[in-house]
């Protein structure tokens with residue numbers, strides 16, 4: 070059942086409108102032929118070029134590629150000094166990897182609630198969650214919508230906390246900071262982490278990127294992603310003498326391959342176009358759905374420009390979420406329920422994982438139980454969007 074659902078979300082199946090669909094074409098196929106013909110397929114020249122291009126796209130001094138965003142989050146937290154016994158303030162209302170990355174460090178996730186309209190962390194709830202064990206805030210730009218960074222950063226500065234941005238969904242999103250529009254990932258906090266899973270805006274199959282302006286953190290992340298090895302593979306192979314590597318610290322195998330990076334470079338060159346199209350589609354949804362009684366559309370604060378990685382609507386109170394989703398599925402439209410809440414999942418409920426919540430998580434639970442994600446991908450036609458909206462209207466009226 071799980072596998073069937075996934076394929077419905079990603080693949081066009083006859084007349085079915087999928088939830089998401091990556092834009093992959095001739096450019097990606099040609100890009101793949103470079104590592105395939107050179108024979109250098111793991112972390113090497115393509116990864117280095119992808120990192121340089123990514124850093125310049127988000128104007129970050131450093132970008133380090135890894136195998137996925139979950140690995141990026143783990144290394145980011147390790148870099149800012151999150152260790153066993155620390156607490157990290159975050160949201161439960163996120164993909165499970167956000168909370169898990171804190172647990173990987175032996176630290177305790179402290180969940181606070183979200184704001185209903187943006188689905189992002191509520192900055193006014195952060196301060197009361199701070200304890201003497203708090204080391205960092207892990208804020209999420211959920212579904213590509215920038216969170217309220219200026220408020221989060223001000224609180225972090227006041228209390229001497231690190232800020233890691235879970236920007237898994239937010240490549241190409243922008244925030245208005247110090248009077249200028251800036252892409253997420255500069256980073257504005259201490260480290261930002263991106264995902265290239267196919268459900269995100271650009272994809273390498275699986276993949277992640279970590280950006281920071283701190284030289285030492287970038288260097289340590291590069292060490293940790295490759296087993297803690299003193300000499301990376303490509304340097305060893307290019308050397309004209311025998312080089313014996315050492316293993317300096319506990320590391321991981323979190324490398325991105327050159328196959329992924331080659332595809333990533335082609336994807337990155339499409340970024341502005343992809344974001345432009347997604348913003349256009351979100352605007353069309355707003356127009357088509359504005360008059361559905363009781364339906365709440367997502368809010369874009371005046372200081373945020375989302376890449377609309379997902380378009381999430383809050384159903385009218387009278388509607389049953391599952392029935393609406395089933396009704397739409399019968400009309401050939403894939404949807405997904407609102408973003409999950411880690412604190413409701415068996416792994417967190419069963420007691421083996423140490424976590425706590427500060428205050429109620431009612432908005433997080435309501436967003437999960439009362440919202441659905443609508444299909445949004447660049448290849449969608451006006452007719453597709455009208456079909457989605459027609460099916461939603463019909464399912465809500467039932």
Ligand SMILES: *Cc1c(COP(=O)(O)O)cnc(C)c1O
Pocket residue numbers: 137138139140163164166167209211235237238263264265266275276277
């Ligand atoms: C997708 C996602 C992740 C995990 O990214 P992977 O690249 O699949 O590891 C983490 N956080 C958020 C908010 C996500 O949406």
